[in-house]
Amino acid sequence: MNDPHVLPPGKLIRLSELSTRGTDYCDDRDRAEAQFFALRDELAEWQHRLYAEGRRKLLVVLQATDAGGKDGAIRHVFRGVNPQGVVVTSFKAPTKVELDHDFLWRVHNAAPGAGMLGVFNRSHYEDVLVVRVDRLAPEEVWQARYEQINQFEKLLHDTGTTLLKFFLHISHEEQRERFQARVKDPSKNWKFSHEDLVKRRQWDAYQEAYDDMLNHCNTPWAPWRVIPADHKWYRNYAICRALVETFREMNPQYPPALPELSEVEVD
């Protein structure tokens, strides 16, 4: 598999040097959309097989700045899958009970079981992002988490989970336009909160935290993909393609028929 969005291992990256309008796969919207629809059908078929096989697991992690497109990506990419085999978990600010435990407790609990496709809308990475930027924990606590996350993801990997981590990369200007649309368009008002403007003012601090997250947690067993996400059509296509290519490699199979099944007569 040759995915241009996978971060090369061991190479330090800076988001500011990566394009938010990349066109590695395709620069033509119509062509990308046509291919996306075909890939989405294929994704549904693979997910069905993963579920039928009932052995391995796939975990998709989505991180992005606010208005980065996590919700839209989930809505579009997973439109055709069987809801019974897919669990989407949106991680919000931790509850009191969750805070009484280690930061991975609620995350591990949401990890997909055998045959399942799990999607994390935000994730354990919030514990090195918002926690760092808003100083919700001392530096030595969040610093230690990069390695704890790497080991946690290794455990998932070693026990049959394939991890696909996507960072949706949008520009400062694109975020402004999306927030503005949320303020102006009554059908989008509900997506806007004043908290968003606070986060926007923290843009630089977040970019730094994203850079560290990407560099510290880009492991062979769970590499990061940075998806240029200013164009929603490109974002959806790139995510779907990574998923389908991963599934082709995993190649989940329908379980073999029971012995002597061909002799069974149902009366």
Ligand code: ATP
């Ligand atoms: P989104 O912005 O992802 O579309 P939303 O706006 O519908 O989601 P919010 O309640 O705004 O929902 O988003 C979840 C909030 O929870 C975010 O501000 C995020 O930073 C926060 N959050 C998630 N995980 C943690 C964590 N571990 N510690 C503190 N805050 C967290």
Ligand code: MG
């Ligand atoms: Mg929000």
